Amino acid sequence: MPQLGSDEPVPHDYPHDWEADVVLRDGSVAQVRPIRPDDAPAIQDFHERQSDESIYLRFFAPLKRLSEKDLHRFTHVDYDRRVALVMESRGALVGVARYDMLDDTRAECAFNVSDTFQGRGIGSVLLEHLAAIGRENGVQEFLADVLPQNRKMLSVFTDAGFEVSHHFDDGVVALSFRIEQTQQSQAVRTAREQRAEAVSVRALLAPSSVAVVGVSERPEAVGRGIFEHLVAGGFAGDLYAVNSHQHKELAEHRVYASVAELPGPVDLAVLAVPAGSVHDVVLGCADLGVKALLVVAAGFAEAGEEGARLQRELLTTVRRHGMRIVGPNSFGLINTRPEVRLNASFAPEMPRSGSLGLFSQSGALGIAVLDSAARRGLGLSDFVSAGNRVDVSGNDIMQFWIDDESTRAVGLYLESMGNPRKFSRIARRLSERKPVIVVKSAASAYGVPPGHRVRTTRVGSAAFGSMLRQAGVLRVENVHQLLDVGQLVVHQPIPRGNRVAVVGNSDALNALAADAAIGSSLEVVHGPVNLPPDVSPDGAERALEAAFADPDVDSVITGFVQTGIGQGVAIARTLSRVAAPHDKPCITTFLGIKGLSDELSGGATTDGRAKVVPSYAMPEDGVVALAAATQYGAWRATDRGELVMPDGIDAVSAEAMIGRVLNGSPGGRPLQPDEVAELLAAYGVTVWPVIPVSTEDEAVEAAQTLGYPVVVKSVSPLVRRSPITAVRADLRHESALRDAFTALDERLRPLHANRLVVQGMANPGIPCILATGEDPLFGPVVSFSLAGAPTVMGDVGYRIPPLAEGDVRDLVDSVRAAPLLHGQDGSAPIDRAALEDLIARLSVLAENLPEVASLTLDAVNVHPDGLEVLGATATVAPSALRADAGRRALGVPPACGGT
Structure with missing residues (x-):
């Protein structure tokens, strides 16, 4: 058994995945890890270096030295009902945090920070990690007794984003707070992490x-x-x-x-x-x-x-x-x-x-x-x-x-991606303030350069692209496009809409620009205005002013061919002068000028930014950049709402059920139908019951239990992959059910696909598939598609939890078959609210339960009056530590021994 620097061995249950490198408020790196028996000398030294005041604030007594009994109690824990963490900086112990369970859901916590490291955020980091471990171990509430004069420790609790209640009891402030993550606590953690890492x-x-x-x-x-x-x-x-x-x-x-x-x-x-x-x-x-x-x-x-x-x-x-x-x-x-x-x-x-x-x-x-x-x-x-x-x-x-x-x-x-979850979280915050442009060809291990060891992924580049769109990131194909977009968004306003004007002195350039705009989902509402090749600066100015003044125009696309050096310079200066005072972006193709030039510079804006009209080699290049900027403007202008948090979720019951399954099957296994129903019920999702049948009589008995009309269908995996008719619906009496059972059984038996069930008949609707999976690279991924041909043809949308309300809406609209949900040929649209609520519940389940390796609602019937979940399967497995696990920590890149 390996040693840890003393005569005592590593505890067999020592939780290595609680170890983490963290960035403190001053930008330095420290280490958080579980306490070990061999920490006793360091704990004693730490205690003796503390001031009398700090010792009194921690122990409510002037303890000059810890007894051997106290040292043993502090350093010997079970990492379950008694947990303790230490923080080290440059090899010195600078902080200690612990909790001791009082009952099945409540724990008393305490903290101690070195006098010489006060003000560096150590208490806040330790609280984050201790609370995350507590949640893993089933703790719901922390309690702490703090002396009123210990203002620093009081602020650690009250500033953490938890709902803290307190009262005075015999000269002590008794605090209590639930440690479940809230939007406020996540926002506090994110802000502190950003400041420290910056x-x-x-x-x-x-x-x-x-x-x-x-x-x-x-x-x-x-x-x-x-x-x-x-x-x-x-x-x-x-x-x-x-x-x-x-x-x-x-x-x-x-x-x-x-x-x-x-x-x-x-x-x-x-x-x-x-x-x-x-x-x-x-x-x-x-x-x-x-x-x-x-x-x-x-x-x-x-x-x-x-x-x-x-x-x-x-x-x-x-x-x-x-x-x-x-x-x-x-x-x-x-x-x-x-x-x-x-x-x-x-x-x-x-x-x-x-x-x-x-x-x-x-x-x-x-x-x-x-x-x-x-x-x-x-x-x-x-x-x-x-x-x-x-x-x-x-x-x-x-x-x-x-x-x-x-x-x-x-x-x-980006040649590789080490922590997509953290990337998505940070990129969204950054995108809310300024454009983020990414070149990334794929999210697989293909093409990853030497030295970049990355996690594998099972969902591929489609999920990566969805993650970027979800975060407001503009994905481009190459470095040239990155700089095309960059020179536009740095020097021009962000478009407010997709309506454009096209103006220039070349019919060919104007036609190319207009066609490219239409192909890039931009709407040409002004022009093309075809000016004479030898247009004067005054003539160009009048046409340009008209385009910028048009209230229906959001952006202006221009193109000019120089018929003479003097004329070209004059028109370039005219273009920059006209564009400068307007809050609409302008791009140009000015033959002879590429990029940014003094001739196309219109001076500085009120915030000191140089306002330059970027010139592109061909109109298509500029239009691609403008379309990207327009996409970004639309994302930033959209209210994405709050993170979804549906009512009626019993996370504790779901965790307990998964715990029972994994206790009996430590390696994981598929859940039985009743277990799947129990899991989903904890998240407010009802699965319609199905009754397996192997004979006509069993089918009739099942129908009598469920009530007519019913459906008889195969649940064999084969019928999901092959175009085989495996359903008989709207069976309203016994004879129809017997005929349907016999026909399906005879048809599917030679294929070994006659795993038949009986289920109640749902309202006519549109079948959809919702799924989640725990991906090694991305963590939880939620997918949505319309069942049948759209799914087979890859028309699947992805999003990475946690999801905001806008993310849920976008997921539904992201599939090409989405118009079918809006009503066709006079039919009523489906109940979007019910579908979005179901997606929200599934996303929260995926975020909360990494042990759910896969969960598929493979028969979600949506219609104008609601929806029914007609079928679901799930598999649970021991969870690996997520790359962004809800507590501040620097990752360990796979090239350095991480995962």
Whole structure:
């Protein structure tokens, strides 16, 4: 049995999945884990380092030293009815939290935070983790006794988003609160996570001091190049060069032999040393108190098993010492803001300063992206290359960009996805403030670059695309489209609708633009206005003013061919001047101008943003970008409502039933029909009963039990996959039932598909299929389709819980066959409210119960008067830890030993 640093073995029931790396309020990384018996010396030391006041506030008595009995009680728990967590920062114990069950649903909790770590959010993080564990163990309510003068601990409870009740009892504040997640508690957790992770990224992107380790005398060396790029870019902070083998001055900077010799604190260390030397340099950086690391060295997980081992060791060391890291195998970091001027990258020139933030997992692609942006004249706020994304990922950078006023739009090039649930949650918050544009070709393991180990997925790219739409993210096909959209949304207003005007002096360009607009679901309501090829600036101005002034126009598409250099420049300036004061976006195809130019610049807006009309090589390119911006505008203008939370849900009963099943079948199994009905009933869903029958007489007996009219049908899996008639409906008397049973039995017996059941006859309606599944990559996924041909042809919609009211509506409308639900040829539309309520209940079940590996309502009959669930199947299995499990934690990328 492995040891944990003392003579006591690891407890056999030690819950490893409760361990987590977390980001504190100051941006540093700490570790939360269950307490262990070998923590007794650390607990005693922690206690003795506390002030007399802190000891009194925790124990209500001046305990100078904990007794051996107390130490044993504190450190020996059963991880069920008695749970304790500790937090460590840079190897030192800085916080303790625990609960002890009082009865089957209530537990008393207590917290203790190191005096030297007060104000870093430790109590809040520990409460989140303790509450999440409590929910897993069936705890419903926490109680705590707090002295009135202990205001910090009182605020930990009252500010957590729970409904806290309290009363005074013998000089003590007695608190109690239910620990179930609410919208308020989730909002508090999300906001705290965002602030902490944004602070940790700020040390990477806006450091006050940078040290480059590995600065060689050789001009072609990587470290030398990055150091010179920092110097040439005009980095505004303190800059240090480090090389153990060279001590000559470089670019008027002293070269230090090691980071230990540096004269001042360092926010960011750039490691340009061989992979085998990185670990020792990291330890030196930790001793110096470096906040963040950028590792440009290759030779890690992308290089094979030995590299993967080095990468796992690197992540462990970095996090244990409280740091964040970008890379390894990173192209670098760039921040163009005048007060920072950071070019810690392979790019020889600092990009133009602007408002588009770019994140790329690919280093090679980073070069192409920067070059393409430069050719367009498109300015950037930041550029981040994650490399192997051992730690910092696109999720972390998006957290930083949420509140960053310098970044007006975000572009992401993703080669793999490590935590889609967290991505979706963060991207939605970011999209509510600014456009997010993503290039991602697929969500499978195909094409995943070396060094990027990802979870497998069973739902494929369709679910990934749905997740992006759900979060308001614009998905494009390539980097060129990303920059096409980026230069539009950064420099022009977001469209308020899909109605466009087309104006230009080329009939061919106008026709191309109009056709492209119609093909992109834009409506041409003004024009095309075909101006003469030699139109004067005044003539162009009148036509353009008319287009912008038209109240039915939301966006203006223009195209001009230059018949002379002087005329072209004049018309370009006219176009920019006319477009500038309007709150409608404008795009152009101006032959001879591509991207952003001074001629098409109309000055600055009231918020200081440069307003430029972007020019595209062909009208189709501009229209694709405009359609994407229009899609984003429609998403942002839509009220998505609150997270769905239907009434009448008994989650405790559902969890208890699943617990009984897994206790008897630890590996999981399909549920029996009565178990499926019990599970769904706990979430307010009634399944119509079916009675299995094997003879005519049994069928008649079943019909008498259910009452006529009835249906006899096969429930064999074969009939779901094959076009076999397997149902006889509207059977109103015994003879009809006997004939139907005999016909089906004779037809299906040769196929071994004669698993027949009798069920009551539902109202005429439209059959639909609803399903949920616990995907290894995405977590819970809800799907919806119309039964029959639409499902077979792949017309299936997906959404990732938790769902807001608008997400439920969008899921129904996302399938191509949705118009059938709205009423056709005079028929009444189905009861949308009933269908959306059912989807909401299924989504909450999927979110709450990861043990439900699959659940399918394979016969949902919807009609104008409601719906009936005619059939359901489910399978339960032990749940793996979700990537975004409802408590703040940094993920462990699969390349580093995670899942």
